[in-house]
Amino acid sequence: MNGLPFFDYLSAYRDQIILRTEQHFQFSAYVIVGAVVIGLLIAVLTYQSGIRGNFAISTAAIAFTLPAVALFGFLVSVFGQSLFGAVYPPVVLYALLPVLRNGIVGLQSADPAVIDAARGMGVGPWRMLWQIRFPIAWPLILAGIRVSAQLAVGIFAIGAFVVDVGLGTYGFEALDNLGSVNTGNEAIVCIVFVALVALVFDAFFVIVRYFTTPRGSRA
Incomplete structure (x- = not known):
């Protein structure tokens, strides 16, 4: 049974698609902020020790391998269908690495x-971190944030498996109703609009990089 042509489907369900897109964008932004704050805090606390730094990276890498659907399901059993209880922590965890x-x-x-020259000039630990190490590290940090943003946008779509929010709902509705009217349209909306949200975030960070890094570091 054929559904609406795709652009007719977009027109008929425009308000709902806009709402889901806004939800996806807003929640992904919350995840990115959480991953950046937690990730940089741990980095600042561990970078001076090779052992601590490697342990932190290895722990985040192991967490990254956990099956998303299983983790969402476990947290739903603990917190119920709570967006910030069952979905937010796993997505931040995956975006952290x-x-x-x-x-x-x-x-x-x-x-x-x-570093030795700065110490010789009497630069203290805080100024060393903020005025020397952080500016040098910024292009690499920003590259990590860009990757984190793409992970946040994509993995949040899986969160619709347990909480009816965001663009992932279209993907799971398509799976639940295979062969039904507009199944293809729902799947395409999920794919296209999740990709558009990801592109918006990436474009934002490209602009941030352009204005916050020296010309030679933009390559």
């Missing part, structure tokens, strides 16, 4: 000669 890894590697990448 690129920020954490790039943060630690970036903060460790400062030239030892530059």
Whole structure:
């Protein structure tokens, strides 16, 4: 049984699609902020020790391999169908690795000669971190944030498996109603609009990089 032509479907369900897109964008932004804050905090606390830094990266990498659907299902059994109880923590966890890894590697990448010279000039630990290490690490950190943003947008779509919110709902509705009217349209809406949200975030970080990094670091 044939459904509406795709553009007719977009017109008929425009308000709902806009709402789902706004939900997806807003929640993904919350996830990115959470991953950046947590990732950079851990990076600052661990970068000075190779053992602590490697342990933090390895732990985040192991967490990244956990099956998303199983993790969502477990948290639903604990918190119920709560967006910020059952969906937010796993998505932040999956988005954490690129920020954490790039943060630690970036903060460790400062030239030892530059660090020694700064110490000789009386620069303290806080100024060393903020005025020397962080600017050097920023291009690498920002690259990690860009990857984190793409992960957040994509994995949040899986969160619709347990909470009816965001663009992922169209994907799961298509799976639940295979062969029904507009199944193809629902799947295409999920794919296309999730990709558009991801592109908007990526374009934003490209602009941020252009205005916050030296010309030679933009390659």
